[in-house]
Amino acid sequence: MNGRQTAAQPGSDGSAYHLKTPSYNARLTEVGRGTPMGELLRRYWHPVGMAADATATPRIVKVLDEELILFRDGAGRAGLVYPRCCHRGTTLYYGKVEDRGIRCCYHGWLFDVEGRCLEQPCEPDGGRQRDRVRQPWYPVQEGYGLVFAYMGPPERRPVLPRYECLEVLEAGEFVEADDSSIGSGGIQVAPCNWLQHFENVVDPYHVPILHGSFSGAQFVEQMAAMPKVKFEYGPYGVKATSLRAQPDGRTFRRVTEAVLPTLRVVANPRVGRYGMVESIGWTLPIDDTHYRIYVAGRVRETGELAKMKSRYNGKTWAELTPGEHQKFPGDVEAQTGQGAITFHSEEHLVSSDQGVSMLRILFQKQLDAIAAGRDPVGVAFREEEAYVKLDAGQYLE
Amino acid sequence: MNGRQTAAQPGSDGSAYHLKTPSYNARLTEVGRGTPMGELLRRYWHPVGMAADATATPRIVKVLDEELILFRDGAGRAGLVYPRCCHRGTTLYYGKVEDRGIRCCYHGWLFDVEGRCLEQPCEPDGGRQRDRVRQPWYPVQEGYGLVFAYMGPPERRPVLPRYECLEVLEAGEFVEADDSSIGSGGIQVAPCNWLQHFENVVDPYHVPILHGSFSGAQFVEQMAAMPKVKFEYGPYGVKATSLRAQPDGRTFRRVTEAVLPTLRVVANPRVGRYGMVESIGWTLPIDDTHYRIYVAGRVRETGELAKMKSRYNGKTWAELTPGEHQKFPGDVEAQTGQGAITFHSEEHLVSSDQGVSMLRILFQKQLDAIAAGRDPVGVAFREEEAYVKLDAGQYLE
């Protein structure tokens, strides 16, 4: 025992016996309707599936702690409705999709993509009062190969943004979407809170440790060196600029952005090419303790996005044995290893956690804005304001 | 957007954003001891197993949210006892069944079918004070190939009813019992509240939709037409008379009854023959979120009851793939698809739900009767009053 212990946490000799009951910051992490963060997230559009997921076969999706049914009617319109039929509550997962909408299996009520009841076949005249009911629904829009939904207050619905990095295409490029959670470290649905992942976007210091030392050079050698990092607020989020001196005297500059509410704007860690970031990832909170990532990016051939994925000792994440997961941990292990929702009460943030701190402060400000009746950052109500230019990318200078 | 929306639910444009927190009617659905419906159900006899389930090997049964041990002593008496031995709490599932009762494996206490302690072998003289303890038990009676239990207040124990449709046998007929939940749509233990199933009995309008249109003609063509239905209260429950005009000018009349507390009195939907209903199904609440059905019926050959079961696209329910369950939904899907306990707060009952409404009103009246110290309908304390004649059946007229 020595003198250091007087200052150490949590007890006089640091014994775990003195641990306090841990807790997490619910305001920053919980996503249900009516929670502070849940309401903030609901002021933005979120991807709820690939465009190809909306078909004549109803599909269950879970988003922001709400289970919903995604489908596409015979006229090609995507629909996103509350699963329980407003008649007797049977799930529309068993519904039949028709030209005009989705029909419940139990008594045949037919609803259009905006929840209007078009038929009640067991009622006289197909339901004289069918206009008095409406199946709860959310508006959707398609773009970049994804279906986006707006789940917030109708009167606050913003324009679906467009992103320069997905709009300005070079010859031979096209935009591809992916639902395999590229950037998670390998898992499609990660069993932890979305914020644990999203904070990681502005935590470049972990890269040489977790992805350099622990798992071998998981990405490329270039990424394995400890960077010098500058953190800044941008108009949409937090920006981290990592500088690494190269053997040839040049500087490898990598700009990563965490854009509110959940966008990971991260250049390919395999450093395939230099220039503007090639993709955007949306960190979708499924519920308080699960997230997944939808990605859209500029590619030259189909399936190119998936090649960004991490490899561990030469294997994909799914190919690892339990023992190899322990031996070669990556982002999945580090983040789900913080628990379903990490206990913020036990954290000790230090100077290298500046990006994480800044992101939390930015979120707190938006929560305050909403509470005060204002709109959060990055929400636009006119098309011309909804075009987003970002600084993310990687450069050799 | 149009003018209809002002009247529509749940919000001004019907957005799911405005959904209220849903709730269910606990008074009508929950079955535990001490709950309103639990106490109502406990005024009647319920099947707890097939006669052949009561043997020298103790069997766990769960009924009305109580786990119990069913056995048959060496003298042929069926017994139904609380599982935890009144000595130290070890389950009698591991007990040894003997001539006089069941013996706990831990310290050997022996109990008869009425819970009396006959031996305490670790105590001097086999337990001088063994009469001071008693293993909790319930009375059982056997009939129609089933073991019935009475789990209510001892002083209110009614006579076990007899049913005309199971007593009046034609030449060559005998009564057969079945525990595969005929009438559920195919599952033996359904993971939803019993009332969701029981209400379905007086909901003939769903037949041409769910069983006609969605799954093809799941029963027979005759059943696929939309009926004209008349709902009435009878002395024991709710009666639905469905009339369907036949191509030859005759009328197909089908009378279905939901008899309190849980009896489905439904003629064979495959319409094997006309006349008085051939079977009774008891919708047994296992707990608040599971039910199963025991059936007894008049047959001419063993296994005939099981032939009533639904087929989907030519397959039994158990043979369907997940995709086929979605494509060919039946009663299991429609009812479990309402959730573990449906949210009554979200329902919109309409004129074709009259049978459901009447059944709920009838239950409410019985709950009120019990609260007022009266007996519910259909409970008889003299043999001659316990003979039940019903109207159910199907007729070509």
Added chain:
Amino acid sequence: MNGRQTAAQPGSDGSAYHLKTPSYNARLTEVGRGTPMGELLRRYWHPVGMAADATATPRIVKVLDEELILFRDGAGRAGLVYPRCCHRGTTLYYGKVEDRGIRCCYHGWLFDVEGRCLEQPCEPDGGRQRDRVRQPWYPVQEGYGLVFAYMGPPERRPVLPRYECLEVLEAGEFVEADDSSIGSGGIQVAPCNWLQHFENVVDPYHVPILHGSFSGAQFVEQMAAMPKVKFEYGPYGVKATSLRAQPDGRTFRRVTEAVLPTLRVVANPRVGRYGMVESIGWTLPIDDTHYRIYVAGRVRETGELAKMKSRYNGKTWAELTPGEHQKFPGDVEAQTGQGAITFHSEEHLVSSDQGVSMLRILFQKQLDAIAAGRDPVGVAFREEEAYVKLDAGQYLE
């Protein structure tokens, strides 16, 4: 019905309808930090693994409802630390064990076996303020092939006891450890409260019933006869002396001790030899509803301890089918068959349960002692007081 019923429980005719809501004695059973029994147990050392379990691969152990990481650094020191890194909460299960301690995978903080932070590689100069944090830890000591931990208040840490029966070795004997829960009846991690098992140690009357009659002579014929038992308090716990008259006129005397907090001091029930007890079993509460047993014993050949294990109808417990478990119940079935935590409110203790009653009273006294600021029995703070001699063994006299 007869006159006995007026005195019988729980209702006038013993109907299960009159059962009260059951409850358990939380004070005696719950083991979490801050609970009465949890705090009592934390005044003693408990085994948390085999010595061979502490290696360079971090291992999750659960003890007294706390999940911890066991490892052994490059210098051979065993360490037991709180799993969540004090930086950002990532589990040290994914940590890398080095010469000086364990390093978190996320940002590389390095901790020694006493939780001191030795490096913070993402911080300037490896963390100028790293002394301000400390990873929560517990002290461990090794002995008898086991790793023992002390999880109580640091200022109350007692000396790790030594036991005569494991110290006085005859020629050819050595001490072997075992983690397969010898004495449980066959399961390694039993899904019930530890006290259900520990009480069984001073319940010799169950032996001829459960282990004689139900499962055949599960141990040896000698054990199958009903004993005469004398119960006494000793300096460390409760002692049961079972006397069985032998056919040759001699007396088989068997002394079993339940030593606080959790030590089963039970001679081999297969009666391999007479004399002082050959092993000690620690009944380790994993959490409120799971326990396991670590054993250390004097043997002459490796693997000898495991031969003590019960057999059922010639099979090991793990080899039994579900039907055989029902037919040949043993300690696992009798004790887990009391439920996850038995309901003490429903018990009816009788004269043959004297050992159980005495053990509970002894525990209550220790709980009172702790509440009054005193130390419980069997806790020594000087080496010379930490040498424990017991009476347990079996003798032919």
